[in-house]
Amino acid sequence: MSATSQKNRASRRVLAAAAGLATVAALVAAIPAGADDRGTDRHAPGRTVDVQLLSFNDLHGNLEPPAGSAGSVTEKQADGTTKTIPAGGVEYLATALRTARQGHPYSVTAAGGDMVGASPLLSGLFHDEPAIEALNGLGLDVSAVGNHEFDEGATELGRLQNGGCHPVDGCYEAGKTFEGADFPYLAANVTDEKTGKPVLRPYTVWKKNGVKIGFIGVTLEGTPDIVTANGVKGLEFHDETATVNKYAEELDRQGVRSIVALIHEGGAPASTAYNYDCDSPGAGDGISGPIVDIAKGITPKVDALVTGHTHQAYVCTVPDPAGKPRMVTSASSFGKVYTDTTLTYDRRTKDIVRTSVKSVTSENHVVHRDQARATDMTALIARWNTLAAPVAGRPQGFISADINGRGSTAPEKPLGNLIADAQLEGLAPADKGGAQVAFMNPGGIRSDLVYAASGSEGDGVVTYGEAFTVQPFTNMMNVVDLTGARLIAALQQQVSGSNEASPKILQVSQGLTYTLDMTKSGAARLVVGSVRLNGVAIDPAASYRVAMNEFLAGGGDGFPALGQGTNKLVGASDLDLFNAYLAAHSSPAAPLAPPATNRITIIK
Secondary structure (H helix, E strand, O other): OOHHHHHHHHHHHHHHHHHOOOOHHHHHHHOOOOOOOOOOOOOOOOOEEEEEEEEEOOOOOOOOOOOHHHHEEEEEOOOOOEEEEEEOOHHHHHHHHHHHHOOOOOEEEEEOOOOOOOOOHHHHOOOOHHHHHHHHHHOOOEEEOOHHHHOOHHHHHHHHHHOOOEOOOEOOEOOEOOOOOOOOEEOOOEEEOOOOOEOOOOEEEEEEOOEEEEEEEEEOOOHHHHOOHHHHOOEEEOOHHHHHHHHHHHHHHOOOOEEEEEEEOOOEEOOOOOOOOOOOOOOOOOEEOHHHHHHHHOOOOOOEEEEOOOOOEEEEEOOOOOOOOOEEEEEOOOOOEEEEEEEEEEOOOOEEOOOOHHHEEEEEEEOEOOOOOOHHHHHHHHHHHHHHHHHHOOEEEEEOOOEOOOOOOOOOOHHHHHHHHHHHHHHOOHHHOOOOEEEEOHHHOOOOEOOOOOOOOOOOEEEHHHHHHHOOOOOEEEEEEEEHHHHHHHHHHOOOHHHOOOOOOOEEOOOEEEEEEOOOOHHHHEEEEEEEEOOEEOOOOOEEEEEEEHHHHOOHHHOHHHHHOEEEEEEEEHHHHHHHHHHHHOOOOOOEOOOOOOOEEEEO
């Protein structure tokens, strides 16, 4: 452990003891904002100094290289073609970041949220303690919270920050207590509904040799719409722009003129290539989505925006309210890409020079797997794999080919159909809920099922660890009564309301078919007369038993119609149903084939 880490950890321990670790808010009150000081060397000569900002986002506990198409990035070639490059894994990310820091005496590393949550089994099985340990080893200085940091609630997030054994599962290694994050999590726009105070620090100040850079961290205001109700209970989420502007003013009053906003909200670039030139002539706006309006409204006091959430890679400039260009970046997801930004700091004004876009330069870099592995990360992975092995390696089923989920760009995904079918079969019996149809949210499918062997398993074997990686939330399943009218309304909400700009196409179980006409807009995109269950048109006045996970049953992901169900029955977890289906429908001699994708017809 570095001397800096020891100092930070010791400081945190004293503060934690004083606060009694009663609540996250109590800890926040005990920590003075901007108390960090990570360097005491003599000042470098010259009025300006280049500060290297390394950043990444949406790691989601992916310590090992992501499997399947989720573990690759697209690179644009000089001739206009594209190339797919395998990428990711913290062993390689650590090497890449450490190499990038060489020759840069002023270097700070920041993250844009969703470092944990929806994690593969290696981290998720242990409530993401392995991911936090890895982030400490990567030298992360600061991170915003993302929506997934709240998957297990604010109290658990506080434990990840401060350390301590899990309140239910306890400590995972004899004689060893989880020590928590060496870096501060920032949650400026998340407040306790009773006190109105941020549940974690709103900002921090990185300091070295008189250079001071403030970091403000926020998650998307819509976090309650995409996290289970228990995860955000007692919390309020506020406007991203207004919150960043508020704390930028506060930092400015403290004499901190250089500010970076870490925002867990993002956009969609015009190209999926990580090296796409967002500002090239003829590129138009280059990027669309929520982050554009957020960036345009954030005060010019903020010098750069590190973003995330959409799992896209982009380096774009969006003008601030004063019309000056300002860098907005995102580094894909799962540790496949990192961003290297140069901030030119003026010692006299204490501000970042932004007279032109060239004063703040930024570039995304692939985390290649042909570089040396960081041995400390290799050891960390091996240690946790040993603990996970009794569970992770258990065979659950067999497949004959890749069954794509997260890696599929189609609205209807083969793995989505498989999951929905598993949920319907498990909950169709009368004593299990009497389900007639099942819905699965596409964002809950976190990976692909990959045919190629990993570790000691054989080709086509689906292990518990792989199944967990696909469905890591372990959501409890619900079966509810929905009228045909509400079922139709839910299908319309896929492509209207909050989902109109970026449709969220529900994965549906076998027997339900319908057509979407994407040449139209809003709710009119659903061809209502096409909605059929087992060939029979849905009757708006009839009642149907519908299975879905507890997140959707609470109206999550912009589906309020699904939250209006009645006569609820709580069933097994989504993961248990998935594994039971694999066991019942596959064997080494008869592996499961990818299901057809013929339930949803799309008119473009």
